[in-house]
Amino acid sequence: MPVKKHLSILALLSATLMAGPAPAQQQQLKKAVADDIFADHPSMDSNAVVMPSADAKPVTPFFSERAIGDASLARTADGGWVLTGTVLRTGVRHGVQLWTSADGKAWKGWGPARITGSGIEPGDVSERYLAPSVTVAGDRLYLAFADKTGCARVAVGQAARPDGTFTASACLVDDAADISLFVDQDGTGYLLWGGGNIAKLSAGFDRLAETPRFLKPDQALFAKHPPVGKDWPVRVRVGMSGATMFRDGDRYVLAASEVTGRMRTATEDLFMAEGPTPYGPFSMRMLAVPHAGQGAVVRLDDGRLATAYNPKCEDGFALFCEQVGLVPLERAPDGRLRQAASVITEDSAVAARQPLLTSEMMRDPSVTLGGDGYYYLVGTQDGYGYHRPDGGVKLWRSADMKRWDDAGFIFRWEGMGYDFANNIAELWAPEIKWVERDKTYYLAFSVMERGVGGKTWLYRSRTGKAEGPYENTGKSYLVKGIDGFPFEDDDGLYFLWGGGSIGRLNDRRDGFDGPVRQLVDVDGDHVGYEGNGLIKVNGVYFLTGAEWHGPLRTHGTYDMMYGTSRTLFGPYSQRRIGAPHGGxxxxFRDKQGRYWYTMFGNDPTAPWRMHFGLVPIDIGDAASIGVPRVDGARAE
Structure with missing residues (x-):
């Protein structure tokens, strides 16, 4: 059976450098002056899908008897397990394959279920059923499936006799897929299919008792339009396929999956929405379990809910594929269901790490190894940036990248040589850089002025010390645009900003000596739409940048992309993902010659949000950024 291999999760769990306190569960929004687009930003803990604890463990397969997709699980009254799904690869593939287990460890296969009914010939190898599902209600075991003509059907048998006969209904719905059955506490049955179609069944589950309808979030929740610049939430569905329903107390939960393209790969994620009845009205959809695939939800022996974890091999960041694991669920502070803090569902260099600095919120962190052998850190603070005239740029210092000491503010708003005209102005993305040729530190930072746009300043330490004091290299801002980055090359000091603009600074560092160029990849695209940086290793330039991938920012990922070139001005290789969630x-290179990337967590599936952390990267050749494994091998 194929087992997907990717970045070693063992390397992450064995790493102790990043161990640190868990981030705060809730973050305070700014007051009335805050930009509306940040009012419900993905980087807020209130939107978190993933909040792993320091001792979280990766989900592992509990069923690997055979390659299987679209897994469906059910529990029997005596605590046993029943499993089915789309059988893959070699072996018998017709009919509905069933497996049972008394303890969820040792599994017995029963082969194709003996299904009888109109138009079904037992043993017919042409009956290829995709995504069948199992439901247990009392002593009955139900199989829901679409036959080879596309008709949705429900077959009933005995839970105690998985090897017995199952009697199938006639065709319930034409041209259906991903069939599932929900049996409510009063015995009422509901047929679900596709991404959210539903219809009540007759008492015998042999015909529809009503006209089908499609379930989606309550449209009243979308009456208020999102502010300009904020992503529009999905309002027309909960998912695209694999709709299933379960009940948790007095709430009905609709779950469905969708291939979202987070992390620039085929992530099939599980979404959920809740309502007071099987017909809703339902809440907005929320991403509940990344990489889960079509997740059937069951109740564990300890009373917790859990969903099947059954990714496809096309998902480049799933922990395994075509096997089945279990992901416990928990209620977030706002009541929605999400994966429990005890599990990790992603195989990446980031998934098991912890933030280093949690005393203050931080975005866009920048670290430089100084001329004195210390590491220095700055970043966007006060949530989404200090508002003029408050705050400024604060500095932290570390000797070992483990403990970071607060060195206080090194910049405040005075003397910038610019009139903000009483507009709301936020300080974003400070960048600190030790420049060897000048034997001093440079500080770049941007100010986003409401209704005007962004501008970036460049300051220089007068003392050659990271603490400053700093002075403006010019009389006002250096460039229009945001995200400035000083880069020292053999022939001078360059300044990179925006989505790839670059120019060589003059000797006074208050302007450019020569033309400003645009760095792009071989396709003519930017490597990152914001947050560009440069590092040079063995004569190769690595251009990094931030991109969003997936369903808008709402449930997407904010990833670090990169391209490489033998010349500074490129073109760079086609952009690739380097550090998922890195953005x-x-x-930077540490004193031991290792490479790291700073991260703050800007999306709902990052392991933390708005705190400074570090991710190890391995730059081993001219083509790629990889991640070191625990055995010293290199993974990409």
């Missing part, structure tokens, strides 16, 4: 950060 706007800085690559």
């Amino acid at each position: 706007h950060g800085t690559a």
Whole structure:
């Protein structure tokens, strides 16, 4: 059976450098002056899908008897397990394959279920049923499936006799897929199919008792339009396929999956929405379990809910594929269901790490190794940036990248040489850089002025010390645009900003000596739409940048992309993902020659949000950024 291999999760769990306190569960929004687009930003803990504890463990397969997709699980009254799904690869593939287990460890296969009914010939190898599902209600075991003509059907047998006969209904719905059955506490049955179609069944589950309808979030929740600049939430569905329903107390939960493209790969994620009846009205959809595939939800022996974890091999960041694991669920502070803090569902260099600095919120972290052997850190603070005239740029210092000491503010708003005209102005993305040729530190930072746009300043330490004091290299801002990054090359000091604009600074560092160019990849695209940085290793330039991938920002990922070139001005290789969830950060080399990337967590599936952390990266050749494994091998 194929087992998907990717970045070693063992390397992450064995790493102790990043161990630190868990991030705060809730973050305070700014007051009335805050930009509306940040009012419900993905980086807020209130939107978190993933909040792993420091001792979280990766989900592992509990069923690997055979390659299987679209897994469906059910529990029997005596605590046993029943499993089915789309059988894959070699072996018998017709009919509905069943497996049972008394303890969820040792599994017995029963072969194709003996299904009888109109138009069904037992043993017919042409009956290829995709995504069948199992439901247990009392002493009955139900199989829901679409036959080879596309008709949805429900077959009933005995839970105690998985090897017995199952009697199938006539065709219930034409041209249906991903059939499932929900049996409510009063015995009422509901047929679900596709991404959210539903219809009540007759008492015998042999015909529809009503006209089908499609379930989606309550449209009244979308009466208020999102502000300009904020992503529009999905309002027309909960998912695209694999709709299933379960009950948790007095709430009915609709679950469905969708291939979202987070992390620039085929992530099939599980979404959920809740309502007071099987017909809703349902809440907005929320991403509940990343990489889960079509997740059937069951109740564990300890009373917790759990969903099947059954990714496809096309998902480049799933922990395994075509096998089945279990992901416990928990209620977030706002009541929605999400994966429990005890599990990790992603195989990446980031998934098991912890933030380093949790005393203050931080975005866009920048680290430089100074001329004195210390590491220095700055970043966007006060949530989404200090508002003029408050705050400024604060500095942290570390000797070992483990403990970071607060060195206080090194910049405040005075003397910038610019009139903000009483507009709301936020300080974003400070970048600190030790420049060897000048034997001093440079500080770049951006100010986003409401209704005007962003501008970036460049300051220089007068003392050659990271603490400053700093002075403006010019009389006002250096460039229009945001995300400035000083880069020292053999022939001078360059300044990179925006989505790839770059120019060589003059000797006074208050302007450019020569033309400003645009860095792009071989396709003519930017490597990152914001947060660009540069690092040079063995004569190769690595251009990094931030991009969003997936369903808008709402449930997407904010990833670090990169391209490489033998020349500074490129073109760079086609952009690739380097550090998932890394986004706007800085690559740097430590005193031992290892490479790191700073990260703050800007999306709902990052392991933390809005706190400074570090991710190890391995730059081993001219083509790629990889991740070191625990055995010293290199994974990409």
